[in-house]
Amino acid sequence: MVCTCVEAMLEFVLEEKFTARCKDRRSKRLDVVGTRRGGCGSCVALVSKYDPNLKNVEDFSVSLCPTLLCSLNGCSVTTSEGLGNTRDGFLSIHERFASFHASQCGFCTPGMCMSFFSALVNADKGNKSDPQPGFSKLTSSEAEKAIAGNLCRCTGYRSIADACKYFAADIDIEDLGFNSFWKKGDSNEVKVSKFPPYDPTMNFTTYPEFLKS
Numbered sequence: 001m002v003c004t005c006v007e008a009m010l011e012f013v014l015e016e017k018f019t020a021r022c023k024d025r026r027s028k029r030l031d032v033v034g035t036r037r038g039g040c041g042s043c044v045a046l047v048s049k050y051d052p053n054l055k056n057v058e059d060f061s062v063s064l065c066p067t068l069l070c071s072l073n074g075c076s077v078t079t080s081e082g083l084g085n086t087r088d089g090f091l092s093i094h095e096r097f098a099s100f101h102a103s104q105c106g107f108c109t110p111g112m113c114m115s116f117f118s119a120l121v122n123a124d125k126g127n128k129s130d131p132q133p134g135f136s137k138l139t140s141s142e143a144e145k146a147i148a149g150n151l152c153r154c155t156g157y158r159s160i161a162d163a164c165k166y167f168a169a170d171i172d173i174e175d176l177g178f179n180s181f182w183k184k185g186d187s188n189e190v191k192v193s194k195f196p197p198y199d200p201t202m203n204f205t206t207y208p209e210f211l212k213s
């Protein structure tokens with residue numbers, strides 16, 4: 001779904017902005033905005049695969065642009081739209097990205113959300129001790145590294161990193177930048193109470209039971 005979406009956005013941007021400049025060089029034009037090689041991370045989705053020997057589901061982030069469809073046989077693919085959307089409501093990842101102004105043109109946002117979601121899912125599966133309610137098992141440096149493979153052309157990295165670090169167990173809220181959750185002067189308790197709750201049980205995978213047989 002993301003792939004189709006990115007393709008559509010690419011076509012739109014290319015038609016609007018680049019047609020006049022390079023009318024007859026279609027393949028080159030595609031390289032101008034998207035990489036089609038998984039280089040920018042806008043097409044990242046969560047791929048889930050069942051291991052029948054270990055009887056568990058493995059989740060990992062994958063750039064879909066260069067991924068062959070046949071390599072996803074038996075896998076389940078979850079996109080940003082699959083996690084949250086205008087019809088069913090958004091997850092706290094989307095809400096935090098929005099409130100930290102971490103989405104400007106929005107081109108990179110679905111991929112950023114899915115790279116980060118994959119890190120959250122895998123951190124919560126780990127053996128680390130449970131953090132205080134509302135926070136994940138990621139550290140702030142792990143939260144930043146989770147989106148290291150995603151490029152933002154609008155270069156709003158500070159706000160993107162803040163939206164991700166806001167899930168970290170060791171975050172100092174004073175380190176976070178401008179956002180629309182709280183006002184200047186609010187106490188720490190007020191600040192913590194304002195953010196959209198993080199619930200580890202939201203880390204569902206959409207791996208369907210019938211694929212396990």
Ligand code: FES
Binds near residue numbers: 107109152155
């Ligand atoms: Fe524009 Fe990241 S918000 S590319």
